[in-house]
Amino acid sequence: MAGRKYSKQRAFIKQYLASTSSHPTADTVYDEIRKRIPNISLGTVYRNLNQLTETGEIIKLSCGGGCDRFDGNTSPHYHFICTLCGTVMDLDMDSIDFVNKCAAKHFTGRIEGSQTYFYGTCPSCLFQEEAELVSKTGL
Amino acid sequence: MAGRKYSKQRAFIKQYLASTSSHPTADTVYDEIRKRIPNISLGTVYRNLNQLTETGEIIKLSCGGGCDRFDGNTSPHYHFICTLCGTVMDLDMDSIDFVNKCAAKHFTGRIEGSQTYFYGTCPSCLFQEEAELVSKTGL
DNA sequence: TTTGATGCAAATGTTTTGCATGCAA
């Protein structure tokens, strides 16, 4: 919240996250930004990702899989994680933010928000699964 | 899914998780089990937590905060994470599992489940916050 | 016996941090 100064590194990171819907990991962000700023350090990437997360300019996704992912889309939306290939994708669905009211009903604390992660098989893995079934059964 | 053999270590871990609703980290599980099995190793704890997660006997929570947490309560329920103190608690609320149908509506993959995490201020931190407000404003 | 499970320690992977220097305001 204190006086923040402009930095090219932070600007590029934020811009990159706004431009993709691939929910990259810190390491992927690092690789991408290095194409533009070859001598950026991984520490700087982490520091900026954390700062942008704190200010709410980006979102950090802790959806399992060993490392966090980051999302430049801060409007309310929901994520799907494929349990086979690990891909994280946005879901096109209506708002379910009234679940916050359900949660608040019998709770004496303060609910400020929620994150919902959906799990299953992504379209691509589903297709592959079906193809394998066909080749095995010959149907 | 292969032939699994009994182990005292795994039995104790599962029993401990079933007995608490504190959503412990792997390290906390290690500390607790060591009270009963002093020479158990952290590797064994991780191996068993992973195996129990795979068989669905326990649940792994990736709710941010650096490390995963584990829950012996496998019946559908929801979690609240206090953004101030980090506590993870169960929420007493109605099922919202129809959100899976909302998610499936326009999705060509297969939705198999979901996890919802609620964030905010827990009752204890809320009380503290109010106490500080009173002492500052004198109201 | 056979084979899964363990303890130990080393290795891996992710994220944070200390510090001297650089750069925005």
Place this chain on the structure above:
DNA sequence: TTGCATGCAAAACATTTGCATCAAA
């Protein structure tokens, strides 16, 4: 100038893994 931001490297954590040994079936 002031002090936030950086690059670099080391450190701190969290988790996994190789291997010889142990123990369940």
